[in-house]
Amino acid sequence: MRTLGTRRRSTWQRSVGCAFQCLGSETGGKNVAEGAVDLLVHNVGMLITMRGGPGPRSGASMAEIGAVAGGAVAIGDGLILAAGREEDVRDQIAGRAILQELDAQGRLVTPGLIDPHTHLVHGGSREHELALKLRGVTYLEILAQGGGILSTVEMTRAATEDELYVKAKKSLDTMLLYGATTVEAKSGYGLTLEDELKQLRVAKRLQETHAVDVVSTFMGAHAVPTEYKERADAYVSTVIDTMLPEIKRLGLAEFCDVFCEHGVFTVEQSRAILRAARAFGFGLKIHADEIESMGGAELAAELGCISAEHLLAATDEGLNAMARAGVVAVCLPATSFNLRVANHARARAMIEMGVPVALSTDYNPGSSPTESLQLVMTLACLHLRMTPEEVITALTINAAHAIGRADQIGSLEVGKQADLVLYHAPNLAYLPYHFGINHVDTVVKKGRIVVTDGKVVPF
Numbered sequence: 001m002r003t004l005g006t007r008r009r010s011t012w013q014r015s016v017g018c019a020f021q022c023l024g025s026e027t028g029g030k031n032v033a034e035g036a037v038d039l040l041v042h043n044v045g046m047l048i049t050m051r052g053g054p055g056p057r058s059g060a061s062m063a064e065i066g067a068v069a070g071g072a073v074a075i076g077d078g079l080i081l082a083a084g085r086e087e088d089v090r091d092q093i094a095g096r097a098i099l100q101e102l103d104a105q106g107r108l109v110t111p112g113l114i115d116p117h118t119h120l121v122h123g124g125s126r127e128h129e130l131a132l133k134l135r136g137v138t139y140l141e142i143l144a145q146g147g148g149i150l151s152t153v154e155m156t157r158a159a160t161e162d163e164l165y166v167k168a169k170k171s172l173d174t175m176l177l178y179g180a181t182t183v184e185a186k187s188g189y190g191l192t193l194e195d196e197l198k199q200l201r202v203a204k205r206l207q208e209t210h211a212v213d214v215v216s217t218f219m220g221a222h223a224v225p226t227e228y229k230e231r232a233d234a235y236v237s238t239v240i241d242t243m244l245p246e247i248k249r250l251g252l253a254e255f256c257d258v259f260c261e262h263g264v265f266t267v268e269q270s271r272a273i274l275r276a277a278r279a280f281g282f283g284l285k286i287h288a289d290e291i292e293s294m295g296g297a298e299l300a301a302e303l304g305c306i307s308a309e310h311l312l313a314a315t316d317e318g319l320n321a322m323a324r325a326g327v328v329a330v331c332l333p334a335t336s337f338n339l340r341v342a343n344h345a346r347a348r349a350m351i352e353m354g355v356p357v358a359l360s361t362d363y364n365p366g367s368s369p370t371e372s373l374q375l376v377m378t379l380a381c382l383h384l385r386m387t388p389e390e391v392i393t394a395l396t397i398n399a400a401h402a403i404g405r406a407d408q409i410g411s412l413e414v415g416k417q418a419d420l421v422l423y424h425a426p427n428l429a430y431l432p433y434h435f436g437i438n439h440v441d442t443v444v445k446k447g448r449i450v451v452t453d454g455k456v457v458p459f
C-alpha cells in the first residue's frame with residue numbers, strides 16, 4: 001500500500017462545517033475539527049462501514065453492512081473524522097492539513113476485526129490429542145482422564161510469567177496480521193488464585209505493550225482442578241470467596257466466564273458463580289450448551305449475560321430466551337470443525353429467532369488452535385450457512401457488543417476508534433471464498449499503521 005507521508009496542505013481554514021462541529025460534541029467536547037487530518041485512507045474500492053443503529057444486529061439487519069463503493073476514511077487523534085464516499089469525505093475535510101495519505105489502490109476495507117472469545121494466555125500445546133481424537137476419544141473423555149484443559153493447566157502453572165507473555169504475544173501478533181484489532185482473553189488455565197492472577201497479569205501487560213487491545217475475562221471456573229476432584233462445590237466456593245474479590249480488587253478482569261457443561265460445572269454452580277460475579281460488578285459470559293443441552297442458554301438469558309458461547313446444543317426455548325434478553329450468541333465454528341462434531345451451531349435459526357450472532361476463533365491449545373479470523377469466516381459460511389455480510393457483522397459490530405465496546409469500535413463511524421483493515425481482495429465474498437491464506441495487507445489501529453505489507457510494525 002502506498003503512503004504519502006507528511007503532506008501538508010498550504011491553506012489552513014479554521015472555519016468548520018457542521019459535520020465537524022457535531023463531531024466535537026461526539027468526542028467528549030474536544031473540538032477535533034480544529035486539528036489536522038492525521039491520516040486519510042483513500043481510493044478504497046469497497047468500504048464496509050457497518051454504520052447503523054445502536055444495538056447489536058439480529059435478523060435481516062445482520063446483512064446491512066453499510067457498503068460504500070469508492071470510499072475514504074479521514075482520521076484525527078486516533079478517531080474517525082469522516083468515513084464514506086471519497087468525494088463526501090474530501091468535502092468534509094476541505095481546507096484542513098492532511099499529514100499522511102494511504103492509497104488503498106481499490107482494495108476492500110473493513111472495520112478492524114474483533115475476536116470476542118479467546119484463551120490467549122496459556123502454556124504449552126496439545127498436538128498429542130490429535131491421535132486420541134482420530135481414535136475416537138471425545139473431548140470430554142480426554143478431560144475426564146485428566147488431560148485436555150487440565151494438561152494445559154499443568155503447563156500453564158509450570159510456565160513463568162515471561163514465558164507466558166512471549167508465547168501469547170506471538171499469537172497476538174498473528175491475530176493482528178490476520179486482521180484482529182481487539183481481542184478478548186480469558187484466564188482459566190491457572191485454577192489457583194496465584195496462577196489465575198499470573199495469566200491475568202500477562203493479559204494486562206499485553207494490553208499495555210501491544211497494538212491490539214486486550215479485553216480481560218476471569219474464567220477460574222474453566223475446569224475443576226485435579227486437587228478438587230470430586231469436590232467441585234468446594235472449588236466453586238474458592239472461586240466465589242477467594243478469587244473473585246481479589247481479582248476485582250486488583251482490577252484485572254472486566255468479565256467473568258464459566259464453562260457450564262456436563263462433567264464440568266452444573267447450571268446451579270454456574271449460576272452461583274455468575275451471580276457472585278455480577279454482585280462484584282463483572283460483566284457475565286458463559287460457555288453454554290456446547291456439547292450437551294444443559295439449560296445454559298436459558299441461564300444466560302436469566303442472568304442477563306452479555307454473551308453466551310458455543311451453543312451447539314442450545315434448545316429453541318433457550319435461544320428464544322436469549323433473543324428476548326438481548327444476549328449475544330458467540331459462535332465458534334473453528335472449534336466445531338476441529339472437534340469434528342456432526343452438527344454445528346444453529347446460526348441460521350439464531351438469526352431468524354432474533355439472536356444477535358457474533359463469531360470468534362476461540363483460540364486455545366485444545367479445541368481450537370488457530371488465531372485466524374479469516375478461517376472462521378470460511379467455516380461460518382460453509383458450516384453455519386452465514387452469508388459474507390452476516391459474517392462481517394458478526395466479526396465487527398456484534399463482536400464489539402459481545403465485549404461491551406460497541407460505543408468505541410466495530411464500525412467506521414464518526415467519533416469511533418480508527419481501527420481498519422485493508423485486504424488484497426476486491427470484495428467481501430472473496431475473503432471466505434479464497435480460504436486458507438491471509439488476505440490482510442494493512443491494519444490501522446487507533447489511527448496508526450500497525451501492519452504494512454503483511455508485516456507487524458513494532459509497537
Ligand SMILES: N=CN[C@@H](CCC(=O)O)C(=O)O
Binds near residue numbers: 119148259365
Ligand atoms: N470449552 C471449553 N473451553 C475451551 C477449550 C479449552 C481447551 O480445550 O483448552 C473452549 O471454549 O473451546
Ligand SMILES: [Zn+2]
Binds near residue numbers: 117118119287309362
Ligand atoms: Zn472458550
